[in-house]
Amino acid sequence: MSRSPEPSMMVIFGGSGDLTRRKLIPSLFRLSRSRMIPAGFTIIAVSRSRMTDDSYREMLRSWADKDGQNETWNNFAQGIFYMSADYRDPATYERLKELMSKKEAERRTGANRLYYLATPPADYPDIVRHLGENGLSREDSGGAGWIRIIIEKPFGYDLASARELNHEVSFRFEERQVYRIDHYLGKETVQNILVFRFANGIFEPIWNRQFIDSIQITASENIGVEGRGTYYEQAGALRDMVQNHIMQLIALVAMEPPPDFHPDSVRDEKSKVLRSIRRIAPEEVSSLAVRGQYGRGFTRGKEVVGYLEEPGVAPESRVETFAAIRFNIDNWRWADVPFYIRTGKNMAKGVTEIAIIFRETPHLIFRQEPGAGIRSNVLAFRIQPDEGITLRIAAKLPGQTTEMRPVNMDFRYGSTFGPHLAGAYERLLLDCMLGDPTLFNRIDSVEASWSLIQPILDTWKADQSTPIPQYESGSWGPTESDQLLARDGRAWRLL
Numbered sequence: 001m002s003r004s005p006e007p008s009m010m011v012i013f014g015g016s017g018d019l020t021r022r023k024l025i026p027s028l029f030r031l032s033r034s035r036m037i038p039a040g041f042t043i044i045a046v047s048r049s050r051m052t053d054d055s056y057r058e059m060l061r062s063w064a065d066k067d068g069q070n071e072t073w074n075n076f077a078q079g080i081f082y083m084s085a086d087y088r089d090p091a092t093y094e095r096l097k098e099l100m101s102k103k104e105a106e107r108r109t110g111a112n113r114l115y116y117l118a119t120p121p122a123d124y125p126d127i128v129r130h131l132g133e134n135g136l137s138r139e140d141s142g143g144a145g146w147i148r149i150i151i152e153k154p155f156g157y158d159l160a161s162a163r164e165l166n167h168e169v170s171f172r173f174e175e176r177q178v179y180r181i182d183h184y185l186g187k188e189t190v191q192n193i194l195v196f197r198f199a200n201g202i203f204e205p206i207w208n209r210q211f212i213d214s215i216q217i218t219a220s221e222n223i224g225v226e227g228r229g230t231y232y233e234q235a236g237a238l239r240d241m242v243q244n245h246i247m248q249l250i251a252l253v254a255m256e257p258p259p260d261f262h263p264d265s266v267r268d269e270k271s272k273v274l275r276s277i278r279r280i281a282p283e284e285v286s287s288l289a290v291r292g293q294y295g296r297g298f299t300r301g302k303e304v305v306g307y308l309e310e311p312g313v314a315p316e317s318r319v320e321t322f323a324a325i326r327f328n329i330d331n332w333r334w335a336d337v338p339f340y341i342r343t344g345k346n347m348a349k350g351v352t353e354i355a356i357i358f359r360e361t362p363h364l365i366f367r368q369e370p371g372a373g374i375r376s377n378v379l380a381f382r383i384q385p386d387e388g389i390t391l392r393i394a395a396k397l398p399g400q401t402t403e404m405r406p407v408n409m410d411f412r413y414g415s416t417f418g419p420h421l422a423g424a425y426e427r428l429l430l431d432c433m434l435g436d437p438t439l440f441n442r443i444d445s446v447e448a449s450w451s452l453i454q455p456i457l458d459t460w461k462a463d464q465s466t467p468i469p470q471y472e473s474g475s476w477g478p479t480e481s482d483q484l485l486a487r488d489g490r491a492w493r494l495l
């Protein structure tokens with residue numbers, strides 16, 4: 001159903017930054033152009049760079065206005081204002097308060113305010129505290145308008161800092177005002193996992209340990225750190241991909257059916273299944289988790305350097321650019337079904353997919369070549385590129401033979417619904433303006449996924465002597481990753 005939010009104002013902390021440039025402004029402009037947000041929609045961008053409203057708008061035009069929609073752009077840009085200020089300075093918030101009140105009156109945004117934290121993450125707690133101390137966080141009990149805050153990932157650097165951030169945020173805001181964004185959840189295929197599971201009668205009865213052998217989640221990139229070595233040195237694959245995106249994908253695939261599509265019903269089930277994932281004990285880390293670092297090689301037809309040669313990376317760095325883990329879920333549905341996940345940079349392909357691997361047929365009456373992989377059906381959710389769903393089945397080759405081949409039944413979003421899918425940020429920004437937090441992370445699931453990752457982070461950090469397995473750029477990761485599955489008699493899917 002199409003939905004239309006009330007007029008509102010968005011204050012972007014980090015107005016001159018990369019996220020604002022590449023994602024926020026283009027997404028807001030597309031929403032405005034397709035009339036999904038009301039005409040009075042207003043943006044106040046805050047950062048230190050010295051600019052006027054006009055020079056900021058000019059800079060934005062070059063970021064967003066690629067297709068010559070000048071008139072639409074001019075209308076949209078009229079609602080953008082720039083405030084050059086340091087958000088660490090308490091005086092900034094007095095100025096901000098005045099500017100917001102002035103623009104609210106001029107543009108009739110009904111005192112509906114949305115703060116977007118697009119700054120270095122270490123500054124989130126400070127900004128939240130300042131907003132609270134200046135009376136800018138609580139919704140007026142007189143009902144003046146709503147106040148919401150979007151917090152970009154990462155939500156903390158580890159479990160302790162995530163708890164600290166959550167503590168500050170929940171001291172200043174009500175949980176219902178807080179939208180922790182994970183752009184993976186805005187992708188069509190990710191949302192479609194729920195529709196697929198809970199709007200089709202044929203899958204749910206087989207969605208369990210009786211029929212499913214294992215689940216594989218791959219989120220591989222065929223690019224390296226792309227000049228962001230300094231940032232990546234503070235992150236690594238576990239923090240950058242597993243704690244947030246991959247844990248959310250596991251939750252959507254494995255959760256129980258919620259009673260309805262109310263935000264808290266969905267989020268209750270996600271949180272419950274995250275709490276059912278078995279914690280990996282420190283002594284199990286070496287057998288259940290693999291890390292790796294890319295060396296030299298070729299990706300996308302180009303020769304590339306190894307991670308340790310990247311600018312901003314310490315020559316002795318032990319930061320992982322690849323991680324593969326086996327998780328298990330201790331509940332009735334998933335007992336003994338392994339969830340294998342892998343993610344890495346500079347790998348053979350850039351692919352994100354969830355593969356549900358069904359059990360083999362109990363007895364095959366047809367002959368097949370060893371290793372032909374026909375005995376188990378695979379249902380794959382392709383999240384990127386080429387969003388869609390594939391079911392692998394066995395089919396008979398034409399002719400006087402019973403020879404078989406695996407074939408795919410394929411659903412592609414692009415060919416079924418047309419080439420333009422709304423971007424993840426468009427979807428999530430609109431949801432937030434509409435007050436729908438279903439696709440945002442709640443405090444409990446953030447902490448649950450950190451508590452699963454923390455023992456692995458701690459064990460890897462404590463081990464400063466075992467060499468980090470290296471993998472050639474353009475490959476599927478270190479051999480240890482294959483061994484993780486081979487030990488269980490399984491192998492990664494060929495992608």
Ligand SMILES: NC(=O)c1ccc[n+]([C@@H]2O[C@H](COP(=O)([O-])OP(=O)(O)OC[C@H]3O[C@@H](n4cnc5c(N)ncnc54)[C@H](OP(=O)(O)O)[C@@H]3O)[C@@H](O)[C@H]2O)c1
Pocket residue numbers: 013014015016017018019020022046047048049085086087088117118119120121152153154
């Ligand atoms: N970039 C992405 O694609 C992406 C994707 C997902 C999540 N994120 C997250 O989004 C956040 C922002 O990332 P980014 O890549 O956009 O970072 P960035 O390019 O470094 O931008 C940081 C912004 O914060 C402003 N800033 C820094 N200190 C300030 C201060 N004291 N007062 C006022 N403004 C200040 C900077 O502007 P001035 O220097 O002009 O002050 C700049 O606008 C990060 O938490 C990141 O993890 C980014």
